[in-house]
Amino acid sequence: MRIGQLAQARxxxxxxxxxxxxxxxxxxxxxxIALRExxxxxxxxxxxxxxxxxxxxxxxxxxxxxxxxxVGEVETALDIAHAxxxxxxxxxxxxxxxGRRFCEQAMPEVALPFLLRAHAQGLDDARIRYFMGLARxxxxxxxxxxxxxxxxxxxxxxxxxxxxxxxxxxxxxxxRNHVQALRSALARVGESHPDAPPLLYALFKExxxxxxxxxxxxxxxxxxxxxxxxxxxxxxxxxxxxxxLHRIERPPEANEGATTSGPVPIFIIGQPRSGTTLLERILAxxxxxxxxxxxxxxxxxxxxGCDLIGPPQPDAELIRRAQGIDHGELGRRYLERTQxxxxxxxxxxxxxxxxxxxxxxxxxxxxxxxxxxxxRAPMDVCFSNLxxxxxxAYPHSYDMQxxxxxxxxxxxxxxHWHRLLPxxxxxxxxxxxxxxxxxxxxxxxxFCGVDWVDGIMQIDGRKGAIATASSLQLREPIHARNxxxxxxxxxxxxxxxDALGSFL
Numbered sequence: 001m002r003i004g005q006l007a008q009a010r011x012x013x014x015x016x017x018x019x020x021x022x023x024x025x026x027x028x029x030x031x032x033i034a035l036r037e038x039x040x041x042x043x044x045x046x047x048x049x050x051x052x053x054x055x056x057x058x059x060x061x062x063x064x065x066x067x068x069x070x071v072g073e074v075e076t077a078l079d080i081a082h083a084x085x086x087x088x089x090x091x092x093x094x095x096x097x098x099g100r101r102f103c104e105q106a107m108p109e110v111a112l113p114f115l116l117r118a119h120a121q122g123l124d125d126a127r128i129r130y131f132m133g134l135a136r137x138x139x140x141x142x143x144x145x146x147x148x149x150x151x152x153x154x155x156x157x158x159x160x161x162x163x164x165x166x167x168x169x170x171x172x173x174x175x176r177n178h179v180q181a182l183r184s185a186l187a188r189v190g191e192s193h194p195d196a197p198p199l200l201y202a203l204f205k206e207x208x209x210x211x212x213x214x215x216x217x218x219x220x221x222x223x224x225x226x227x228x229x230x231x232x233x234x235x236x237x238x239x240x241x242x243x244x245l246h247r248i249e250r251p252p253e254a255n256e257g258a259t260t261s262g263p264v265p266i267f268i269i270g271q272p273r274s275g276t277t278l279l280e281r282i283l284a285x286x287x288x289x290x291x292x293x294x295x296x297x298x299x300x301x302x303x304x305g306c307d308l309i310g311p312p313q314p315d316a317e318l319i320r321r322a323q324g325i326d327h328g329e330l331g332r333r334y335l336e337r338t339q340x341x342x343x344x345x346x347x348x349x350x351x352x353x354x355x356x357x358x359x360x361x362x363x364x365x366x367x368x369x370x371x372x373x374x375x376r377a378p379m380d381v382c383f384s385n386l387x388x389x390x391x392x393a394y395p396h397s398y399d400m401q402x403x404x405x406x407x408x409x410x411x412x413x414x415x416h417w418h419r420l421l422p423x424x425x426x427x428x429x430x431x432x433x434x435x436x437x438x439x440x441x442x443x444x445x446x447f448c449g450v451d452w453v454d455g456i457m458q459i460d461g462r463k464g465a466i467a468t469a470s471s472l473q474l475r476e477p478i479h480a481r482n483x484x485x486x487x488x489x490x491x492x493x494x495x496x497x498d499a500l501g502s503f504l
Contacts, residue, residue, distance in 0.1 A: 006033050024055045028063055031071075038309045044071040051076050058089035062097055069101060072300030075340050078110065087113075092123035100131050106293055108135035126156035134165060142169055158185055160195035164389065167202035172209035179206050197227040201389040208387075208488075217492050220387055224398045233395035233402060237315065241357070242409045244316040248323070248360040251420055257367040258331025263342030265292070265335075265366060266349050266448055269356040270374035271410060272394060273384035275430035278459075278478070279374055280351045282433075282441050285456035289448075290348040292341040298350070298358055298365075301333045313393065314357050322361055331365035347448065354393070356410065359417045363424060370448050371421075373414060376430035378500050382407055383486035383493060404499030411503055434480040 001009035010033050016026035027050035034043035047067045055061055061080055068077035080086065081098055089095060099114035112135040119128055133148030149166040152159055163185055167178055182203040189195055200223030207216035266289065268276045284291040296312050303310060305325040308318055322330075342348040347370075355362065362369060376384075382404065385397040396406040418425055426447045432440040437457050445452055460477045486493055497504065 001029060001033065006037065009033060023053050024050045024060050024064060027053075028060070028067060031067055035070075035309060039307060040071065040303055040309045041307045043067075044073065044304060047071050047073060048076060051080060055083075056085040058086055058091060058094050061086045062094050065098060066101060069105060072297060072304070073337070074105065074297070075337060081110065081114075087117075090121065092118040092121035092128075095121065096123055096128050096131070099135070103131050103135050103138075106138075108138035111135045112139065124155075126152045126159055126162070129155065130159060130162050130165075133162070137165065137169060145169060153181075158189055158195065160185070160189075160198040164198040164202040167205050172206040174210065177206050177210065179203065179210070182206065191222060191226065194230065197223045197230065198389060200226065201387070204387065213488060217489055221492070223389070224386060227389065228398035228402075231395040231398065233398075235396075235402065235405065238396065238406065238409070240316040241314065241319065242413055244319045245357060245360065245413055246416055248319075249420065252327075252364040252367060256327055257363075257365045258328050258335055259367075260332055260335045262335065263290075263339045263345060264347050264368050264370070265338065266347050266370045266372060267355055267359075267362060268349055268351040268353075268372045268374065269359065270353050271356075271376070271381050271385065271407070272353045272390070272397075273388060274353065274374040274376040274381050275428075275433055276351050276353050276374045278430075278433060279372060279428060279444070280349045281459045282437070282456060282478075283349060283444070283448075283450075285459070286445065286450050286453055288346045288450045290342045290345040292338065292348045292350050294352045295338060295341075295350045296352060297338050298334050298352075298355060298362060301330055301337070302358070302361060304333065305330050313354065319361075327361065327364040330361070331367075334365065347450065356414060356417075359425070360420065363421050371425040372444060372447070373425050373427050374430060375427050377484070378407060378503050379486040379493065379497060380430075380482070380484065382496055382500070383489070384482070386496075400493070400496040401499055404496055407500065408503055431480075431483060434478055434483065437478050 010030060013026040013029045013033070016022040027046040031043040031046035031050075034040075034046065047064070050064055051068065051073075055064070061083060065077045065080045065086070068074070068080065081102065086094070086098065095114045095118035099111045099118060102108075102111035102114070111131070115128060115132045115135060119132065129148045129152035133145045133152060136148060137145035146166065146169055149162050149169070152162045153166070156162070163178070163182060167182070170176070172178070182199055186196065186199050186203070189199070191200070200219045204216050204220040204223060207213075207219060266283070268280055270276055280291055280293075283289045299312055299314060302314070302318060302322050302325075306318060306321040308321060310318060338348070338350065353374075356373070359371060362371075382400075385394065386400065386403055388397065390397060396402040414425075426444065428440065428444055441456060442452055457478060
């Protein structure tokens with residue numbers, strides 16, 4: 001396998017399937033070969049078959065958990081993670097590895113016990129402290145997260161990601177900020193260093209909190225420029241994707257999609273930073289709706305249906321191939337892998353903003369699904385994207401021209417979906433949601449077929465993890481402070497305004 005003789009390797013690992021103690025390791029290797037040969041379905045089948053075999057070796061279970069997440073089988077990965085042999089493993093690196101994986105899957109409540117066990121077993125480096133802080137911040141334990149992040153920086157003073165996470169924990173004030181620490185870190189690494197963007201975005205955030213606008217913009221502009229140089233963004237490939245989506249002109253046929261009974265998904269779509277998390281947080285106050293978070297399951301199942309390996313984001317080839325797959329099967333596979341998130345409620349949310357690209361396929365596969373489309377003023381939502389440092393997604397968000405072009409494509413596509421699916425998509429205005437929240441929430445609940453309950457708008461005291469860039473804001477009551485926020489930097493944003501043109 002290591003020297004690329006995959007056919008011979010496959011034959012050898014298949015023979016090992018007859019040896020009980022080697023079944024799981026062999027299937028892990030067979031799945032790896034299938035992934036290298038772009039056979040997603042085969043890799044997924046090996047992963048699921050391995051999960052059914054009793055296994056007690058923690059390192060093997062960790063590798064299996066990793067594989068299951070990689071092929072989109074998150075619920076089964078959770079089952080493996082809860083196996084006694086893994087939870088009781090005395091290797092702190094294994095505990096930390098599982099914790100990191102689930103933290104990266106936006107499941108901090110699952111991740112934190114593993115991270116704490118790793119720490120209790122003696123692992124106390126910057127890495128474990130960072131992930132403990134990240135999980136605690138997502139779970140709303142801000143004080144403990146702050147202590148972990150500070151412990152991380154005590155061990156690794158130039159940990160750029162930690163500096164950034166520490167900066168977003170609280171609103172900076174003249175008495176409590178990290179401006180000097182950030183400037184010192186930048187001076188040590190240099191603004192051309194690969195770790196400079198997180199430091200520059202953190203510096204912008206804190207200076208912006210302090211209303212020190214000129215140096216704040218300088219930090220953001222440098223951060224955007226350096227981050228743009230790091231990411232791979234192909235504007236031509238994105239244009240081809242949107243053109244392929246516009247070719248979808250066939251509305252769903254009656255009885256085409258999945259008819260599986262049980263909890264119904266509510267898809268919250270739109271641009272990042274448009275208020276999708278706020279809307280989900282409000283809906284979670286209903287006894288009928290569970291928070292699902294940002295799920296990548298539909299895209300995974302589209303790729304499974306097409307047997308096409310690729311990144312989490314869709315591309316033109318995936319959309320082209322997906323038009324010919326069985327959408328009933330696609331819908332059933334999606335429901336089988338997500339309905340557990342409803343936790344006994346009638347509905348559950350799927351709040352991945354980028355699912356706006358997949359509305360046509362989702363509508364065909366899931367005739368019962370609801371679509372809530374968050375809309376926000378163009379300048380506000382584009383600027384909010386520009387000032388956010390994302391992990392891997394949204395590579396268009398580090399340049400004003402790229403951002404504006406993406407936004408124009410998005411608006412045109414949403415008009416296309418409305419024409420194709422009249423009445424299936426409800427536009428929800430961010431401004432309405434923060435200015436007249438009760439009226440807006442009643443309209444949304446009515447569209448979903450859910451009754452109003454008192455207390456649904458009190459989001460600040462609500463428990464539960466928020467693993468998005470909005471986690472700090474959503475620990476507060478609903479407010480309108482972020483309306484027209486772009487105007488604070490209006491002079492600097494003229495190129496964005498000009499590029500948006502008629503879409504304003």
